[in-house]
Amino acid sequence: MQSQLNHREHYQEWRTHKLAAWSRLKTEPAIVIQNPSLLTANEHLQLAKQVAENNMAIYRFEQTENVDRTIIQRFCEQIGMRQLDQNLCADEDSISTLQVMPMGRTKGYIPYSDQRLNWHTDGYYNSPGHEIRSFLLHCAQAAAEGGSNRLLNHELLYISLYDEDPELCQALMATDSMTIPANIENDVELRPAQSGPVFFNNTHDGSLNMRYTARSRSIQWKACERVVTAVKRINALLEQSEAVLDYRLKPGEGVICNNILHARSAFTNGSIPQQQRLLYRVRSHNRLFLEE
Numbered sequence: 001m002q003s004q005l006n007h008r009e010h011y012q013e014w015r016t017h018k019l020a021a022w023s024r025l026k027t028e029p030a031i032v033i034q035n036p037s038l039l040t041a042n043e044h045l046q047l048a049k050q051v052a053e054n055n056m057a058i059y060r061f062e063q064t065e066n067v068d069r070t071i072i073q074r075f076c077e078q079i080g081m082r083q084l085d086q087n088l089c090a091d092e093d094s095i096s097t098l099q100v101m102p103m104g105r106t107k108g109y110i111p112y113s114d115q116r117l118n119w120h121t122d123g124y125y126n127s128p129g130h131e132i133r134s135f136l137l138h139c140a141q142a143a144a145e146g147g148s149n150r151l152l153n154h155e156l157l158y159i160s161l162y163d164e165d166p167e168l169c170q171a172l173m174a175t176d177s178m179t180i181p182a183n184i185e186n187d188v189e190l191r192p193a194q195s196g197p198v199f200f201n202n203t204h205d206g207s208l209n210m211r212y213t214a215r216s217r218s219i220q221w222k223a224c225e226r227v228v229t230a231v232k233r234i235n236a237l238l239e240q241s242e243a244v245l246d247y248r249l250k251p252g253e254g255v256i257c258n259n260i261l262h263a264r265s266a267f268t269n270g271s272i273p274q275q276q277r278l279l280y281r282v283r284s285h286n287r288l289f290l291e292e
Contacts, residue, residue, distance in 0.1 A: 011162070018155050021053035026245055030060040030253055036067070036075040047079060047256065048289045055153045056257035064252030069095050069280065072138055076282050079256055080290055081134055085123065085283035088190065098279040100269065114143070117264040119214040119238050121154065122283055125180040125194050131209065133202070136256045136282040139249035143277035144270030148248040149255065150263040154210035156243050157261065158199060161233060168233065171226035172198035178211065179220040205290060212261065214238065249279070258287050
C-alpha cells in the first residue's frame, strides 16, 4: 500500500513538472546558436536544460548561410548524437535530405513529398536494440506556403492516457501491442515484420520512450480491447490536444528531440529555389546529452 502511495505521489510530481515545462516552452523563443561548430557553455546548457524538461528544443543558427552538412554533423556530435542511424533513404553521411523527390529510392515515401505527414515517431519499424532515440530536423529552405511541424512531447500523451485509465498505458507496454508488417519490394524483403511496445522505458536512464504511427494501412494492432481503446484515444487526443505545438521552421532553424511525436502539414513550393522546401534530418540510436 505504501509503495502504491509513493508511486502516486511521484507520478503527480512528475506530471505537474512536465505540464508546466511544456507550457513554458510554447512561449519561449528559439535558442540562438552563434557557431554551431563550437557551442558555448551557455548554449550547450540552454539546449540541454530544454531537452531535459521537454525532450526537445528549437534552435536558430545566427548565421544561416554556408551551413553545410559538415557543420550539422559537428553540431550533432556536441549534443550527444553519436550513434547515427543509416536508414534506407539516408546519404552516406547518415544525413537524410528531405525535399520533394518523386523518383528514385525515395519514390512513394511521404516525407519526400509535399503531402501531409501524419503523427508518428521516427523508426517505429526498427527492431529492438536499434530504436531511434533522438533526431534533428534542420531547415535550409522553407516552402512558399505550408510545411508546419506539429510537435508533442510523448510524455504529455502518456499523462493524458494515464489520467483517463492507467491500464490503457499498461496495455501499450506489451511487447506485441503494435506490429509493422515486412517491407517487401519486387519480392525482396527489405525489412522483416517488427512487433514491439508503444510505450517503453530506456534501460540506461529509465526515461519514457514511444513507438507510434497513426497510419491506418500496413499496421497490425494487438487484438485486445484495451489496446484498441488506447489507440482510439491516442488518435483523438492528437487531433484535439491544446498541448500540440505548431511551428513552421524558418531557414537556419531546427528541432532537436528525443524522438517525440511529430507531424507535418502539406506544403506548396514556390517558383524560385529559395522557396523549395529543404530540410536535413539526422537520426541517432542514443538520447540527446546522454552518455551511453
